[in-house]
Amino acid sequence: TDMLVKIKYFLLFCLFINFLKLFSQDDNSDTMMMNDLMEVVILKKKKSISQLYNISSNVINVDKEELLKSACCNISESFETNPHIETNFTNSIIGIKQISLFGLKSPYILISEEDLPSIRAGTQVIGLNYIPGTWVESIQINKGTSNVENGYESLTGEINVKLKKPKDDDPFFLNIFRGYKGRNELNIQFSEKLSNKLYSSLFVHGSNRQKKVDKNLDSFLDKPTSSQFNILNRWQFESNDNSFSAMLTLNGFKDRKKIGQISPKNIGKSEEKIWNGSINTNQLKSNFILNYNFLDRPYNNLTFQLFNSFLDYNSFYGFRKYDFKLNTNYLKIYFKSIIQNTMNKIKVGINLVEDDFDESLTKKKYDRSEKSIGGFFEYNYDNLDDFSFNGGIRIDNHNKLNTFITPKFNLKYKINSKSILKLSYGRGKRLSSIFLENLNFFVSNRKIKILRKNNLSYGLKPELADNFGINFNYNFRLYKKNAFLTFDFYRTQFKNQIIADYEIPNEISFYNSDGKSFSNSYLIEFVYDPIKNLELTLAYKYNDVKFNYLSGLKRKALNPEDRIFINLNYNYKDLNIDRDIWRFNFSLHAIGKQRIPENLNSLNGFESKKYMLLNFQLTKIFNKNFELYLGFENLANYLQKNPIIDSNNPFGSNFDSSLIYAPIVGAMNYFGLRYNLN
Numbered sequence: 001t002d003m004l005v006k007i008k009y010f011l012l013f014c015l016f017i018n019f020l021k022l023f024s025q026d027d028n029s030d031t032m033m034m035n036d037l038m039e040v041v042i043l044k045k046k047k048s049i050s051q052l053y054n055i056s057s058n059v060i061n062v063d064k065e066e067l068l069k070s071a072c073c074n075i076s077e078s079f080e081t082n083p084h085i086e087t088n089f090t091n092s093i094i095g096i097k098q099i100s101l102f103g104l105k106s107p108y109i110l111i112s113e114e115d116l117p118s119i120r121a122g123t124q125v126i127g128l129n130y131i132p133g134t135w136v137e138s139i140q141i142n143k144g145t146s147n148v149e150n151g152y153e154s155l156t157g158e159i160n161v162k163l164k165k166p167k168d169d170d171p172f173f174l175n176i177f178r179g180y181k182g183r184n185e186l187n188i189q190f191s192e193k194l195s196n197k198l199y200s201s202l203f204v205h206g207s208n209r210q211k212k213v214d215k216n217l218d219s220f221l222d223k224p225t226s227s228q229f230n231i232l233n234r235w236q237f238e239s240n241d242n243s244f245s246a247m248l249t250l251n252g253f254k255d256r257k258k259i260g261q262i263s264p265k266n267i268g269k270s271e272e273k274i275w276n277g278s279i280n281t282n283q284l285k286s287n288f289i290l291n292y293n294f295l296d297r298p299y300n301n302l303t304f305q306l307f308n309s310f311l312d313y314n315s316f317y318g319f320r321k322y323d324f325k326l327n328t329n330y331l332k333i334y335f336k337s338i339i340q341n342t343m344n345k346i347k348v349g350i351n352l353v354e355d356d357f358d359e360s361l362t363k364k365k366y367d368r369s370e371k372s373i374g375g376f377f378e379y380n381y382d383n384l385d386d387f388s389f390n391g392g393i394r395i396d397n398h399n400k401l402n403t404f405i406t407p408k409f410n411l412k413y414k415i416n417s418k419s420i421l422k423l424s425y426g427r428g429k430r431l432s433s434i435f436l437e438n439l440n441f442f443v444s445n446r447k448i449k450i451l452r453k454n455n456l457s458y459g460l461k462p463e464l465a466d467n468f469g470i471n472f473n474y475n476f477r478l479y480k481k482n483a484f485l486t487f488d489f490y491r492t493q494f495k496n497q498i499i500a501d502y503e504i505p506n507e508i509s510f511y512n513s514d515g516k517s518f519s520n521s522y523l524i525e526f527v528y529d530p531i532k533n534l535e536l537t538l539a540y541k542y543n544d545v546k547f548n549y550l551s552g553l554k555r556k557a558l559n560p561e562d563r564i565f566i567n568l569n570y571n572y573k574d575l576n577i578d579r580d581i582w583r584f585n586f587s588l589h590a591i592g593k594q595r596i597p598e599n600l601n602s603l604n605g606f607e608s609k610k611y612m613l614l615n616f617q618l619t620k621i622f623n624k625n626f627e628l629y630l631g632f633e634n635l636a637n638y639l640q641k642n643p644i645i646d647s648n649n650p651f652g653s654n655f656d657s658s659l660i661y662a663p664i665v666g667a668m669n670y671f672g673l674r675y676n677l678n
Contacts (some may be wrong), residue, residue, distance in 0.1 A: 122433025147427025
């Protein structure tokens with residue numbers, strides 16, 4: 001019945017939009033011509049977030065201007081001003097903000113930097129926290145199946161992060177951030193032209209939070225104390241005739257976090273009984289891209305990419321010690337060309353991947369080595385009018401998974417000058433890192449059970465899923481202003497899934513579930529410019545996600561059933577100098593009900609209440625080089641009560657903070673400044 005009600009509201013909303021359209025311009029030939037011209041103007045007008053209509057896949061482009069609208073200290077915090085990626089709170093006590101797509105966690109998303117899948121093998125949970133937002137030029141969100149070029153591990157989509165290039169970046173950039181209860185961040189960036197062919201940039205990031213905060217008085221830190229130092233160096237080379245280019249990126253960081261009790265809650269407990277923990281993360285990585293364009297054949301291109309990374313994650317949580325080390329070597333070589341004309345494009349290439357894992361949990365080892373070699377072929381057809389198609393297939397040989405084939409395709413059809421339809425299908429396969437992907441259970445005393453089925457990683461079979469998607473876009477004039485309506489539906493059908501089961505109190509079980517788990521995700525989005533310089537975004541998302549637990553097919557735990565999103569962005573321009581002098585951004589996230597499993601406080605489990613998150617940021621732009629910003633998060637001051645179960649007895653069997661579904665910190669404010677030379 002709830003689903004029928006939601007469908008009814010969706011249909012009423014569609015009727016409302018069409019009713020409003022009756023008051024817009026008549027749909028005659030002159031208007032059609034104006035709309036066609038209007039599309040050209042829109043393409044030239046820079047939008048900080050926009051859908052790429054000219055390609056067959058459903059890609060949302062988020063540029064660096066969009067990242068300035070919120071406290072985007074790192075990439076995991078960069079999706080607060082759009083409805084496409086969901087942000088979760090389940091890792092807030094250990095200081096990690098995790099994202100999801102279609103109601104499914106981030107490891108199902110292929111996350112890449114510069115089109116190289118550099119955040120993978122389970123590290124999606126922590127990896128986005130170590131890319132500062134000021135380093136980013138743009139982010140592409142590919143919903144549904146991504147291309148076959150970057151591997152077989154994408155089950156729901158791909159997020160690609162493009163970093164600022166030395167050739168195009170400002171010579172100097174400074175960002176100072178001061179946040180809630182002593183959170184401090186500093187970003188300094190330099191770029192320099194060394195010659196007509198060679199450019200370089202240096203990015204330095206530092207952050208710390210040393211103030212201990214326990215607003216809910218449960219004796220535990222609401223957020224960890226932390227410090228991070230992160231440095232990145234880029235070198236860019238381009239030949240004078242544009243036949244040859246290269247990019248080398250070197251990056252390293254260290255991150256330190258302290259979590260746990262500030263002091264025992266019960267008077268008289270000894271210092272030895274304090275529950276505490278630490279998380280120390282270090283990483284070194286390099287990314288090299290070599291590109292050659294054949295000048296005598298301008299549509300032929302050969303690219304060589306090499307990525308190396310070493311990640312060291314050392315931690316302990318109370319009496320549990322968990323260490324995870326990952327050494328990755330990744331090589332990709334591909335060739336692009338055309339067949340007869342530019343309407344027919346092909347891409348063919350190979351990938352070689354080697355992952356060496358050194359993992360241990362309370363002295364039990366889970367070491368493994370995974371190696372694969374794969375080849376891919378991709379064909380793209382575009383009739384330059386109303387139809388385009390992108391299809392690809394790859395074949396991989398893996399030392400654990402043997403040989404398998406992965407198909408993917410995307411199709412676009414332009415129904416008329418106002419409407420575009422896109423379809424997609426693809427298959428993904430992946431081996432899980434079950435502990436790293438479920439860090440929230442470490443702040444608990446749940447017993448760990450693994451129901452083994454084979455001799456693969458953890459004794460569990462790989463995850464396998466098909467993804468089907470449909471995307472419809474409609475642009476029109478509403479009261480002589482531009483309006484855009486988008487509808488998405490994506491279904492992820494698992495053939496095999498690894499489930500982290502919290503259904504039994506004091507226990508977490510990992511096991512394979514075959515064939516019944518699924519995610520159906522619906523999104524309707526309305527974007528409108530009611531007045532000059534004001535953009536309004538309204539969106540409703542419904543995620544019907546059910547997992548096949550041992551106890552039966554149930555709604556996924558700790559996953560909002562639906563979300564409402566409202567964003568208002570207004571730029572106030574001084575007409576005398578033809579430049580923005582104020583920016584206002586307001587976001588509302590209405591989070592729907594979530595199923596909470598059985599626990600000590602609720603023996604039959606329960607549904608959480610709906611709640612709202614309100615965020616606001618005001619930016620004063622003094623000139624093209626200098627601006628100040630002030631922001632507020634969670635203005636409604638919504639808090640989850642008693643986020644830690646049995647916090648009085650942290651070494652008892654009932655101690656558990658793995659069921660966090662809402663903020664545990666109330667209203668927060670921040671301010672900062674940005675200065676650049678351009």
